[in-house]
Amino acid sequence: MRRSSFVGIAIFFAAWQVAVTATHATLVPGPLPALAAIGELARRGLLIKYIVASLFRVTWGYFAAVAIGIPSGIALGLWRRGELAVNPFLQILRPISPLAWIPIAILWFGVGDLSAIFLIFLASLFPLIVTAMHAVHNIDTVHVRAGSNFGLSRAQLIRSVILPAILPQLIVGMRIALGIAWLVVVAAEMIAVNSGLGFLIIDARNAGNRYDLVVAGMILIGAIGVVLDLLMRRAERLDFVRWGYAQQ
Amino acid sequence: MKVEFHRVSQSFGSMRVLDSIDLSVRAGEFVCILGPSGCGKSTLLNIVAGFIAPTEGEVSIDGVPVSGPDPRRIFVFQERGVFPWLNVEQNIGFGLYRLRDGEKRDRIARYVQLVGLQGFEHAYPSELSGGMKQRLEVARALAVDPDVLYLDEPFGALDSITRLQMRRELLRIWEAEKKTILFVTHDIEESVQLADRVVVMSQRPARIRRIIEIDIPHPRDLSAPRYIALRDQLFAEIGLAHQV
Amino acid sequence: MKAGFGIRDSRFALPVCTGIVLLLAWWLAVRMTGTKIFPSPVDVARAIVSLSEKSLLWSYIRDSLVRVFAGYLAGVIVGMPIGMLVGWYAPVERAVNPVVQMLRPISPLAWMPLAVIWFGVSNAAPIFLIFLGTVFPIIVATANAVRNVPPMFLQAGRNFGLTTPALLRRVVFPAMLPRMLASLRIAFGVAWVVLVASEMIAVDSGLGYLIIDARNAGKRYDLVVAGMLLIGIIGLALDTAFRRLERAQAPM
Numbered sequence: 001m002r003r004s005s006f007v008g009i010a011i012f013f014a015a016w017q018v019a020v021t022a023t024h025a026t027l028v029p030g031p032l033p034a035l036a037a038i039g040e041l042a043r044r045g046l047l048i049k050y051i052v053a054s055l056f057r058v059t060w061g062y063f064a065a066v067a068i069g070i071p072s073g074i075a076l077g078l079w080r081r082g083e084l085a086v087n088p089f090l091q092i093l094r095p096i097s098p099l100a101w102i103p104i105a106i107l108w109f110g111v112g113d114l115s116a117i118f119l120i121f122l123a124s125l126f127p128l129i130v131t132a133m134h135a136v137h138n139i140d141t142v143h144v145r146a147g148s149n150f151g152l153s154r155a156q157l158i159r160s161v162i163l164p165a166i167l168p169q170l171i172v173g174m175r176i177a178l179g180i181a182w183l184v185v186v187a188a189e190m191i192a193v194n195s196g197l198g199f200l201i202i203d204a205r206n207a208g209n210r211y212d213l214v215v216a217g218m219i220l221i222g223a224i225g226v227v228l229d230l231l232m233r234r235a236e237r238l239d240f241v242r243w244g245y246a247q248q
Numbered sequence: 249m250k251v252e253f254h255r256v257s258q259s260f261g262s263m264r265v266l267d268s269i270d271l272s273v274r275a276g277e278f279v280c281i282l283g284p285s286g287c288g289k290s291t292l293l294n295i296v297a298g299f300i301a302p303t304e305g306e307v308s309i310d311g312v313p314v315s316g317p318d319p320r321r322i323f324v325f326q327e328r329g330v331f332p333w334l335n336v337e338q339n340i341g342f343g344l345y346r347l348r349d350g351e352k353r354d355r356i357a358r359y360v361q362l363v364g365l366q367g368f369e370h371a372y373p374s375e376l377s378g379g380m381k382q383r384l385e386v387a388r389a390l391a392v393d394p395d396v397l398y399l400d401e402p403f404g405a406l407d408s409i410t411r412l413q414m415r416r417e418l419l420r421i422w423e424a425e426k427k428t429i430l431f432v433t434h435d436i437e438e439s440v441q442l443a444d445r446v447v448v449m450s451q452r453p454a455r456i457r458r459i460i461e462i463d464i465p466h467p468r469d470l471s472a473p474r475y476i477a478l479r480d481q482l483f484a485e486i487g488l489a490h491q492v
Numbered sequence: 493m494k495a496g497f498g499i500r501d502s503r504f505a506l507p508v509c510t511g512i513v514l515l516l517a518w519w520l521a522v523r524m525t526g527t528k529i530f531p532s533p534v535d536v537a538r539a540i541v542s543l544s545e546k547s548l549l550w551s552y553i554r555d556s557l558v559r560v561f562a563g564y565l566a567g568v569i570v571g572m573p574i575g576m577l578v579g580w581y582a583p584v585e586r587a588v589n590p591v592v593q594m595l596r597p598i599s600p601l602a603w604m605p606l607a608v609i610w611f612g613v614s615n616a617a618p619i620f621l622i623f624l625g626t627v628f629p630i631i632v633a634t635a636n637a638v639r640n641v642p643p644m645f646l647q648a649g650r651n652f653g654l655t656t657p658a659l660l661r662r663v664v665f666p667a668m669l670p671r672m673l674a675s676l677r678i679a680f681g682v683a684w685v686v687l688v689a690s691e692m693i694a695v696d697s698g699l700g701y702l703i704i705d706a707r708n709a710g711k712r713y714d715l716v717v718a719g720m721l722l723i724g725i726i727g728l729a730l731d732t733a734f735r736r737l738e739r740a741q742a743p744m
Contacts, residue, residue, distance in 0.1 A: 008590035028609065085506035089514070095681060095727025096720050097688035099601075100700065103707040103716045107529060142329045145299050150343035150392065151319035160342070164333040179597060186599040187689055198602070205605040214605045218598050225597020243332040243374050 061120025073132025131173025168244020175232035256305035283449030563622025575634025633675030
C-alpha cells in the first residue's frame with residue numbers, strides 16, 4: 001500500500017465525517033465514534049478476542065476447503081469423465097448462498113463454532129475446486145508431453161509438471177477464496193456463536209442499537225480483509241510462481 | 249534401419265492429414281521433413297514420438313513398434329517447451345532422476361558447456377533470450393542421452409541471424425554426439441544446410457513427393473554450385489520459381 | 493489424454509448416472525439412519541410440487557428475481573462508469589482505489605443494520621445489499637478492462653482526431669466490453685448469493701425467506717432442501733444464460 005492509499009483513506013474518513021455532521025444524522029455514526037468504539041472494545045479486552053475468534057473460524061474452514069477442494073479440483077481436471085459426471089452438481093450447489101445452508105448446518109452440527117466453520121468451508125470449497133479444475137485445463141500441452149517424453153510415471157508427472165504448472169493460478173484462486181471466506185464469516189457468525197467480528201455487528205444492533213460498534217466492526221473487518229489479501233499477494237511474488245504472472 | 253514408417257496414415261475425423269507414408273531412417277542420419285505449414289509434417293513427428301497413434305500403419309524403432317513416448321527418443325519443441333518454473337540447471341536435469349547426485353551434476357555441467365549457457369545455470373527461462381531458451385531445450389533433450397532426437401521447427405520463433413547460429417550449433421552437437429535426427433521444417437534453405445536427406449511432403453493429405461539426397465560434406469558452403477543446385481531442385485520440387 | 497469413444501454421449505449419460513447414484517445414496521442414508529427430520533428425495537419432490545401448486549412459490553420467485561436484477565443493474569450502472577474513470581485517470585485511481593479495497597472485504601451482510609436504518613424493512617434493503625455486493629467487483633473489473641485495451645486502438649482513435657470523451661465512448665467502451673463479459677457474469681453470481689442471504693433477514697417474501705421461514709415455522713426441512721435446490725437450479729440457469737450471451741459476443 002503506497003502513501004497515496006493512506007491519503008485516499010484519510011480523505012474518505014474526512015468526507016464521511018463531513019457527511020454525518022452536515023446531515024445531523026443521529027443513528028449513523030461518524031468515523032470518530034466508530035474509532036472510539038474500537039478503543040472501547042480494546043479496553044474491555046474484547047478486541048483481540050473477537051478478532052482471534054473470527055480468524056480461528058476462517059482458518060479452519062478455509063484450510064479444510066483447501067485440503068479437500070484443491071486435490072478434488074485437480075483430479076477432476078485430469079479425469080475428463082469424472083468432471084463430466086460431477087460438474088452439473090457442482091454448478092447447482094455453487095449458487096446457493098452459505099446462509100441458505102444454515103438450517104442444514106444447524107441440523108448436522110448444532111449451534112456453535114462447528115456450524116460456522118462448516119459454512120466458511122462450503123463458501124471457499126466451490127471456488128477452489130473450480131480454480132484447480134481450470135488451472136489443470138489451462139496447462140500447456142507441450143509441457144505435459146515433454147514430461148511424459150522423459151519417461152515420468154503418472155504420479156511423477158503430477159508432482160513434477162502438473163503441480164508446478166498450475167501453482168500460479170492456484171495461488172490467485174486461493175487468494176480470492178480467502179477473500180470469500182472472510183466475507184462469509186459475518187454471515188457464518190450469525191449462528192448463535194458468542195464471539196467474533198460478525199457476531200459483534202449482529203449483537204451490537206440487537207442489544208441496544210450500538211451503531212458505533214456496528215461500524216467499528218465493519219472497519220475492523222475491512223482492515224483485516226485487506227491485510228489478508230496483501231499477505232496472499234506476497235505469496236505471488238515467490239520465485240517458483242512468479243513466472244506464471246509474467247506471461248500475462 | 250533405426251526408424252521405419254510403414255504405410256502410416258492419419259485422419260482427424262473426416263480430414264485425412266497423412267496418406268500412406270513409407271520411410272526408413274538409418275542410425276546416425278540427419279533427415280529433414282520439408283513441407284509448407286499445415287501439411288501434416290508435425291503430425292508425422294508426433295506420431296513417431298508416440299504422442300499420437302496413427303489411424304493406419306505403424307512406426308517402429310529398432311524393430312519395435314512405437315506405443316508411446318520414450319526417454320530414448322526426445323522431442324524438442326520450440327523454446328516454449330522449457331519448464332518456466334525451473335531454472336537452467338533444473339531444466340537440464342529434469343530427465344536425470346535416475347542418476348546419483350554426483351553423476352547428475354557432472355552430466356548437467358557437461359551439457360551446459362555444450363550448448364554454451366555457462367554462467368546462466370541459475371537463471372529462469374523468463375530471463376533468457378529466445379535463442380538461449382532453444383539451446384536450453386536442446387541441452388535438456390541431450391542430457392538423457394537419447395538415441396533419436398525429434399525437432400519440430402525448433403528455430404521458427406528466432407530471428408534469422410540467430411537461426412543461422414543455431415543451425416551451426418546443432419550440426420556441431422550432431423557430429424559430436426552422433427544421434428539420429430528427424431527435423432521438421434518449412435524452410436528450404438534450412439533443410440539443405442542441415443540434412444543428409446530431405447523428405448519433401450505434399451500439401452494435405454500429405455504424401456512423400458520425393459526424397460533428395462544432400463551429398464555435400466559438412467561444413468557446407470552456402471555459395472557452392474552443388475549447394476545451389478540442390479536448393480534449386482528443392483525449389484522446383486515444391487513448385488516455386490526462385491525469383492520474388 | 494485422448495478423447496475416448498463415448499465422450500459425446502457421456503456428456504449426458506455420466507451426470508445422469510451420477511445423479512441417480514446420488515439420489516439413491518441420499519434415500520438410503522435417510523432410511524438407514526431413521527432420521528425424522530432430514531427429508532428424503534421423495535419428500536423434497538413432494539414439497540416442490542405442493543409449493544408450485546400454491547401460487548406462493550411463483551410470487552416468491554418473482555420477488556427474488558425483481559430484487560436481484562434491480563440490485564445488479566444498479567451495481568452495473570454505477571460501477572461501470574466509475575470503473576472506467578478509475579481505469580483511465582490515474583488520479584481517480586489513487587483516490588478511489590484504497591476506498592474500494594477497504595470496503596470490498598466487508599460482507600454486504602455487515603451493512604444490513606445500516607440498510608435497515610436507511611430503508612426499513614422493504615424491498616430496498618436487499619436491493620441495496622445486492623448493489624453493494626456487485627458494485628465493487630464491477631468497478632475493479634471495469635478498471636482492469638480499460639487498462640487492458642490494446643494501445644494501438646487508442647492510438648488509432650487519436651489519429652482520427654477523437655477527443656477524450658469521444659475516445660472513451662467510441663473506442664474504449666466497445667473495446668473493453670468483450671473482456672468484461674466474464675466479470676459481469678461472475679458479478680451476477682455474487683448478486684444471486686447476496687440476494688438469498690439478504691432475503692433471510694429482513695423481508696417476508698422470496699426464496700431466501702422461504703428457507704428461513706420453513707425452518708423457523710415448523711422445522712419443515714423438506715421445504716428447506718426444496719428451497720435450496722430451487723435456488724441452485726435457478727442460479728445455474730441464469731448463469732448459463734449469461735454464458736450464452738458471452739459466447740454470442742465472440743471476443744475481438
